[in-house]
Amino acid sequence: MSLPRRSFLQWLAQGTGVLAAASAPYGLAHMLAPEAPPSRVTKRPARRTLRPPGALATDSAFRDACIGCGLCAEVCPPRCILFHERDGGEDANTPYIVPEEKGCILCMKCGEVCPTPALEAIPRQKQAIYDKVRMGIAQIDRLSCYPWVNTGICGACVLSCPLGSRAIGFDFANLYRPVVKPDCVGCGLCVEVCPHPSLPIRVVARGESTVTGHETVEPLPQGTPSGSAGGAGVLPF
Amino acid sequence: MxxxxxxxxxxxxxxxxxxxxxxxxxxxxxxxxxxxxxxxxxxxxxxxxxxxxxxxxxxxxxxxxxxxxxxxxxxxxEKGLDAIKGTTWSGRFFGLQLSDPLAVLGQIAAGFTLYWPFVLSALIPVAATLLLGRIYCGWICPATFLYELNSNVAALLRRAGLNFGRKRLDRRFKYLVLFLGLVLSAVFGSVWVALIYPPAIIGRELYYAIALNGFGVGAVFFVLTLLFDILVARRGFCRYLCPGGALYSLLGRYRLLRIRRDVRNCNDCVKCNAICEFGLNPMRDDFGQECNNCSACIAACPTDALSFGIAIRDLPNQGDGHLGPRYRRQRAAGKEAS
Structure with a gap:
């Protein structure tokens, strides 16, 4: 009687040992990984939550669908798609973009090659990109942007935008003050060219944006931290 | 006679x-x-x-x-080198999207949805496994390449007198790993079987190392599996723990292509058993669903008693090889008695 029970316990102990050993690298990495390694460009903690263009609306749906094959990054011409390769956890091996380090050029190749529904194939047309790409949205710090504090004429962000006046334009009253519009998709090309050392323009998650009216384009997905959405004027952005 | x-x-x-x-x-x-x-x-x-x-x-x-x-x-x-993209986990091969069946299963478990273009990309691998068995493990898997080299390292160490790596575990354990991996994928909503599946790890870690910022955690995990193979059991990860191996074993249970022993040519030299990476027993017709048709035993057989055949089941144990000493001794004894 005791023999099968003992062998079962032995089996169980071995199994637990093996499972512990298997999860050790990922668990340790998760614990040891710094919360967010500082960005190369800004030296601030980099946001590593923005998904490539065409990603499913919620992050949990994206994690469900993504198998971590790396095809999206392999075809990405500017190599802006990075991976959670060392921080373990649920996000392990899923792609993200840090637009301030490397902006997405919206070539839409990643959605085309993605074998899973994680990234949707979106045609490379302005209207389709306005409608479907929801990477993030640009934010302008009006307390340091050169034209906004009257220390120069710039407009680099406006000129670099691939999407045109529905995404970013000049303020009505002052021709050189940039203003983000609701259709900005957060590609980050404007951040790349911003000449100000502190990068007053940056890309944030759409829920965190204070750009007036962008929420009316699409209601926030359930479970997204709402931040200060809609509260234009509360923060100096 | x-x-x-x-x-x-x-x-x-x-x-x-x-x-x-x-x-x-x-x-x-x-x-x-x-x-x-x-x-x-x-x-x-x-x-x-x-x-x-x-x-x-x-x-x-x-x-x-x-x-x-x-x-x-x-x-x-820029455009002319796109014929092959991706890894063995999921990739595009001359316009054909191919995925590991484990990737599909893991994704179904994580998302509870069937995305047909993705599910169908595993069709060819699944069909090949149904017909040919664990052919992926033996012939394609990039981890096998390293594991077999690693086996040679272990053999050298053993020749130098270090006596380890001879443990035999329960080979059904990998089915539990597969099951648990899928359950955890479903519970945590993330394809976690990919984290412990060596070919997927190799593919993406090589990509990280060459094109991005260097190796990730998966490389650490893979080195641990190499140590496991050296210290605990030869090809231990593939035989006892690999979730993909478990899936391929299950799919290849009733495969058509099997290695078969011609008992008349067998001389019981045990070379096939010694060379078998998976610790099977070709000399006594014991292949089972674990055999990955790698043909190492065929190459090792000095009398060409082993060959590929088409059948849905292994032959039952045919006993001693007719060229072997024991069979001949028994025959001689039988002749004398009669």
Whole structure:
């Protein structure tokens, strides 16, 4: 009687040992990984939550669908798609973009090659990109942007935008003050060219944006931290 | 009456003995492709950027090398090198999307949805496994390439007198790993079987190392599996723990292509058992669903008693080989008695 029970316990102990050993690298990495390694460009903690263009609306749906094959990054011409390769956890091996380090050029190749529904194939047309790409949205710090504090004429962000006046334009009253519009998709090309050392323009998650009216384009997905959405004027952005 | 025994004449060995070399060629090619694809991807981004002068000297050397390598095949590297993309986990092969069945299963478990274009991309691998068994494990898997080299390292260590790595565990354990991996994927909503599946790890870690910022955690996990193979059991990960191996074993249970022993030619030399990476018992017809048709035993057999055959089941144990000493002794004894 005791023999099968003992062998079962032995089996169980071995199994637990093996499972512990298997999860050790990922668990340790998760614990040891710094919360967010500082960005190369800004030296601030980099946001590593923005998904490539065409990603499913919620992050949990994206994690469900993504198998971590790396095809999206392999075809990405500017190599802006990075991976959670060392921080373990649920996000392990899923792609993200840090637009301030490397902006997405919206070539839409990643959605085309993605074998899973994680990234949707979106045609490379302005209207389709306005409608479907929801990477993030640009934010302008009006307390340091050169034209906004009257220390120069710039407009680099406006000129670099691939999407045109529905995404970013000049303020009505002052021709050189940039203003983000609701259709900005957060590609980050404007951040790349911003000449100000502190990068007053940056890309944030759409829920965190204070750009007036962008929420009316699409209601926030359930479970997204709402931040200060809609509260234009509360923060100096 | 003396039984006729066909002893193969030297110089007329059957071609199937060279299949193992072909297998090594395929394994090497797959691994070389996994090294080459990130390099091609990197090269394509350099070409697309039109910024040769902005590259560092090392990057320029890399660019020149890749240009030398690819210029015979294409004049437009930006678009002309896209025939093969991805890894063995999921990739595009001359316009055909192919995925590991485990990737599909893991994704279904994580998302509870069927995305048909993705599910269908595992159709060819599944069909191949149903017909040919664990052929992926033996012939394609990039981890197998490293694991078999690692087995040689372990053999050298053992020859040097270090006595470990001979444990035998329960080979049903991998089915539990597969089951648990899928359950955890479903519970946590993330394809977690990919984290412990060596070929997926190899593919993406090589990509991270070559084209991005260096190895990730998966490389640590893979080194641990190499140590496990050396210290605990030969090919222990594939035999006892690999979730993909478990899935392929299940799919290949009633495979058509099987290695079979011709008992009349077998001399019980045990070379096949010694060479079998998975610790099976070809000398006594015990292959089962674990056999990955790697053909190493066929290459090792000195009397060409082993060959590929088409059948849905293994032969039952046929007993001692007719060229073996025990069978002949028994026959002689039987003759004397009669």
């Amino acid at each position: 003396e039984e006729t025994i066909a002893i193969p004449t030297p110089g007329r060995r059957p071609w199937r003995r060279h299949l193992n070399k072909l297998r090594w060629l395929v394994l090497t090619l797959v691994f070389a492709m996994l090294l080459l694809l990130p390099m091609i991807s990197l090269y394509q981004t350099y070409v697309a950027a039109h910024g040769y002068d902005l590259l560092s000297p090392a990057q320029q050397r890399f660019y020149d090398f890749m240009e030398m390598l690819t210029s015979p095949f294409t004049s437009d590297p």
